[in-house]
Amino acid sequence: MSQHSRVFAPPDWSQEIYLRAWSFATRAHQHQTVGGPNKGERIPYINHIGAVTMEVIWAIAGENQFDGNLAIQCALLHDTVEDTPVTPADLTARFGPEVAAGVQALTKNKAIPTKEAQMKDSLNRITQQPSEVWLVKMADRITNLSEPPYDWDRSKRQNYQQEARLIYDALHGANKQLADRLLAKINAYSQYF
Numbered sequence: 001m002s003q004h005s006r007v008f009a010p011p012d013w014s015q016e017i018y019l020r021a022w023s024f025a026t027r028a029h030q031h032q033t034v035g036g037p038n039k040g041e042r043i044p045y046i047n048h049i050g051a052v053t054m055e056v057i058w059a060i061a062g063e064n065q066f067d068g069n070l071a072i073q074c075a076l077l078h079d080t081v082e083d084t085p086v087t088p089a090d091l092t093a094r095f096g097p098e099v100a101a102g103v104q105a106l107t108k109n110k111a112i113p114t115k116e117a118q119m120k121d122s123l124n125r126i127t128q129q130p131s132e133v134w135l136v137k138m139a140d141r142i143t144n145l146s147e148p149p150y151d152w153d154r155s156k157r158q159n160y161q162q163e164a165r166l167i168y169d170a171l172h173g174a175n176k177q178l179a180d181r182l183l184a185k186i187n188a189y190s191q192y193f
Helices: 015-028 046-060 068-077 088-095 097-106 115-126 131-144 154-174 176-192
Strands: 033-035 042-044
Touching (some): 015 046, 015 068, 015 088, 046 068, 068 088, 097 115, 097 131, 115 131, 131 154, 131 176, 154 176
């Protein structure tokens, strides 16, 4: 073997399962956009889904203790119940009860009156799930700690950083490299104040 050739182990997750969840998420979020860092900018929401999933894949690469299929499906589907007409029953029927339970834990309960209480409730439910679901929440916040939307004021940005610290405190035990990445993003986020 030459010094430039490498031997790669196959991933511990299925490309077919990934593609099925990706297609479902793409259709579910097809008309959604989010505000970008520039005035008037709109970004297709599926970019966020792809970025969260990339962070999860990076975290599980070479790790034997994670169910890659569960982690990736929850990453791809994590906002379907919260932000689209998709229901937990829809997810159970298509992807099974474990994926549906993970996505449900990642979904904020909007009947709870404050954002802080919603986050604490969600984190409590996430910690009752397998660690793969924890990875998704950390990856979600890592992705969201990029340059904030143009219309977020200083107070909203500071609150978002503080909320990220709650996520880190609750979930950092799931994966050191993802937790370290989240902490670095939290600290770097102060540049946007």
